[in-house]
Amino acid sequence: MMNQEITIRQLEVFVETARTGNITQAAEQLELTQSAASMSLKQLENTLGYALFSRIGRGLVLNDLGRQMLPKAQQVLAQVEAMVSGVYDQEDVPTGHLVLGCSTTIGNYLFPQYLKEFLDEHPHITIALRVGNTDAIARSVRVGEVDLGLIEGELKVDDLYEENWLRDQLMVFASPVHELAGKKRVTSAMLAKQQWVMRERGSGTRSTVENAITKRGIELNDVVEIGHTEAIKRAVEAGMGVSCLSGLAVRRELAVGRLKALPVDLGLGRWFRLIGLDGDSMTPLVGYVAQWLRDLAMELSEV
Structure with missing residues (x-):
């Protein structure tokens, strides 16, 4: 021996x-x-x-x-x-598996096509995409079920890393035959009198809209909650009321005239945000994907 x-x-x-x-x-x-x-x-x-x-x-x-x-x-x-x-x-170029959480607008209307391109170029990386509202994605990141998150709006919390990712513009819209559809200017007071069709509480979109209107001293009292973006669009198209979603979610309907954008002045620009656990503790794989997301945002901003 x-x-x-x-x-x-x-x-x-x-x-x-x-x-x-x-x-x-x-x-x-x-x-x-x-x-x-x-x-x-x-x-x-x-x-x-x-x-x-x-x-x-x-x-x-x-x-x-x-x-x-x-x-x-x-x-x-x-x-x-x-x-x-x-x-x-x-x-x-790390290899491995990563779980990416996207809030509803990003996960349904923006990200999938770019995810496919990334996976085609990185065959040794697999990514599971989880879609939910902003609060749900933040919770999943916090407990380690999701490695990185892309959310709508700001969290303003101390236990998660977050940074601006991509600029987004919300659109207030109604049916083309709605009483506000022909107005050249729609005030906050006019909007407050309408029935709103909105996402559930915890949605980044709803939070942004409510904050913008509250700043003008107005509250939305007549709100119908629908938890799915496509269902919201169909309800508004049928004349149920007005709503507000990302321009990404309604661009097709606006283009073909099924929905009508309302001329409001609410300051509804916002940031999509990249979130994760402490940036200093990112694994090589998480850091690599995070940098790809930053590069992607720069490309999209130049379009």
Whole structure:
């Protein structure tokens, strides 16, 4: 039984000496002193309990045991190199699985097409997309069920990392035959008298709208809650009332005339936000995807 460990350095000296037939040349290739290389080879032979080379003139030639040892040593070194290369690859282009949470507007109307492009370019990364309202995504990030989140509006909390991601514009809209559809200007007071069709509480869109109207001293008293964006659009189209959603969610209906944007002055611009746990504790994979999201936002902002 061996009472000493064989080191990677010893195997490197052995393999290089076998290749060059000269301990001095092996030392030069490995950037060692000749004495250090000789010591490593001697320690390896002592650990194994047998010599690996025969000396012929000034050169060293593998003996029978050395020839048996060589492919094994080469295999070990190859495995070590592959392992180290894998670590560096992980730092440059990580691999693995990540859960990305998106609030409803982002997950349904913006992100899927870009996610497909990313996954096509990164076959060794898998991403599960979870869609929910802003509060739900924030909770999932907080408890570790989601690695990164893209949400609507600001959280203003201390336990999550958040940054501006992409600018968004909310649109107040109604049916083309609604009484406000023909107005050149729709005031907050007019909006307060209407029945509103809105997302559930916890929705970033609803929070933004309510905050904008509250700043003008007006409250929305007649609100019908519908938890699905497509259902909200269909309800408004049928004449149930007015609503407010991201321009991303209603651009198709506005373009074909099924819905009508109302000319309001509520300051309904907002930021989509990127959230996660403490930025300093991000894994290489999470950090890589976060940077891709930042780059994507820059591209979309230039369109």
